[in-house]
Amino acid sequence: MKLSIIIINWNTEDLLKDCLTSVYENAPLYPFEVIVVDNASEDDSTKMVKRDFPSVFLIENKKNLGFAAANNVGIGASSGDYILLLNSDTIVHGAVLTASLNYMDNTSSAGALGCKVLNEDGSLQHSTSQFPSFLNLSIQTLGLDRINGVKFFQRYRMQYSERKTAQAVETISGCYLLARRESFETIGLLDEDFFFFGEETDWCKRLRSSDQEVHFAPIGTITHLGGGSSKSLNHRRDLMLTQATVRLHLKHSGWFTALFVFLLLWGFNLSRAVYWAFSNSIKPRNRTNKRMRHFIGVCRNFVKAWPKEKGVSL
The missing domain is CATH 3.90.550.10 (Spore Coat Polysaccharide Biosynthesis Protein SpsA; Chain A)
Known part of the structure; x- marks a missing residue:
């Protein structure tokens, strides 16, 4: 075979x-x-x-x-x-x-x-991508990877590569x-x-x-096509992705770096929740309300994204 x-x-x-x-x-x-x-x-x-x-x-x-x-x-x-x-x-x-x-x-x-x-x-x-190091995640969460023409900022997802x-x-x-x-x-x-x-x-x-x-x-x-098995997970998908990322650092980078990665991702999701809540208060729409509820759900349950044992329990 x-x-x-x-x-x-x-x-x-x-x-x-x-x-x-x-x-x-x-x-x-x-x-x-x-x-x-x-x-x-x-x-x-x-x-x-x-x-x-x-x-x-x-x-x-x-x-x-x-x-x-x-x-x-x-x-x-x-x-x-x-x-x-x-x-x-x-x-x-x-x-x-x-x-x-x-x-x-x-x-x-x-x-x-x-x-x-x-x-x-x-x-x-x-x-294809690089390892989600603290530097790479910082670049992504700050949105610097969206700056065209700067290869260093596009390193994590290798957007510069065709x-x-x-x-x-x-x-x-x-x-x-x-x-x-x-x-x-x-x-x-x-x-x-x-x-x-x-x-x-x-x-x-x-x-x-x-x-x-x-x-x-x-x-x-x-x-x-993407999202096949994860479409029904809603905000749990983001929590599971965060948990996996933190687990990677616990295994390969140590507890200290894993904690900083956890806090970085928590800060990103909190900022998204505030942004969409503000947007929805200015001009309520189905999309802004949906995004607001999504990130609020992530933030409310974010403590569960810290890996505690084998597998996940969200």
């Missing part, structure tokens, strides 16, 4: 169907398997997979294990030389799967690979992460302390620490 494609699903029946259809319509020119790990969905996702994609190996978890743990279940059940972590809200285009495998076969220094990712409207999605050349990067998006099986065997699986968000950043950092490289290469494209 050359390739194992692992897709985690949680209540994304329609998106999952489109994703699987695109995989089989653009199948790689090598033996491959598709493993869908369902995190106790409440929709008809599993029925759809059994009915429309009988060749898929379906694993049905009895509870929502989170993204990292569910991927580890899929990796444990896989047999491919390469493992592709693919989001259920993606569409695979053309020969990207075959081209990705060819690139890895011909690039021994690459332990993991990400391809070119597009938004639904066809625009470029910034799917993704036209292959290169080593710090982190690639988990929506399409192709890795060698031996890379997982060398550095371990995804850290299950990360329930949702942050697990690919942690894994890529660990991979680079083992003297392997994380690569981006424009060898094909996928479309990442």
Whole structure:
């Protein structure tokens, strides 16, 4: 088996169907398997997979294990030389799967690979980034990354890059992460302390620490629709993202830096809540009211974003 494609699903029946259809319509020119790990969905996702994609190996978890743990279940059940972590809200285009495998076969220094990712409207999605250091987060929260023409300010999300050349990067998006099986065997699986968000950043950092490289290469494209499983989370999504970011610093930068990151993100969300509350008081509209309630919800529950134990409890 050359390739194992692992897709985690949680209540994304329609998106999952489109994703699987695109995989089989653009199948790689090598033996491959598709493993869908369902995190106790409440929709008809599993029925759809059994009915429309009988060749898929379906694993049905009895509870929502989170993204990292569910991927580890899929990796444990896989047999491919390469493992592709693919989001259920993606569409695979053309020969990207075959081209990705060819690139890895011909690039021994690459332990993991990400391809070119597009938004639904066809625009470029910034799917590579640096580690979310305190400096990078400060630049982003202050809005300095929106200043065009200043490469230093656009460093975190690499907005300055048009993704036209292959290169080593710090982190690639988990929506399409192709890795060698031996890379997982060398550095371990995804850290299950990360329930949702942050697990690919942690894994890529660990991979680079083992003297392997994380690569981006424009060898094909996928479309990442975004927000598939997280649309129903509302303000909890921001809390989970904050928790993952703070957890990254607790693990790799220490308690002191993690505290400063936590306070930085708290200050940002507080400023957003004040801004939207003021805007709504001046000119009440559905959008301003919705944004105000969102950030107020984040601030009211922000203390929960400090990681206390494995996974999350928000």
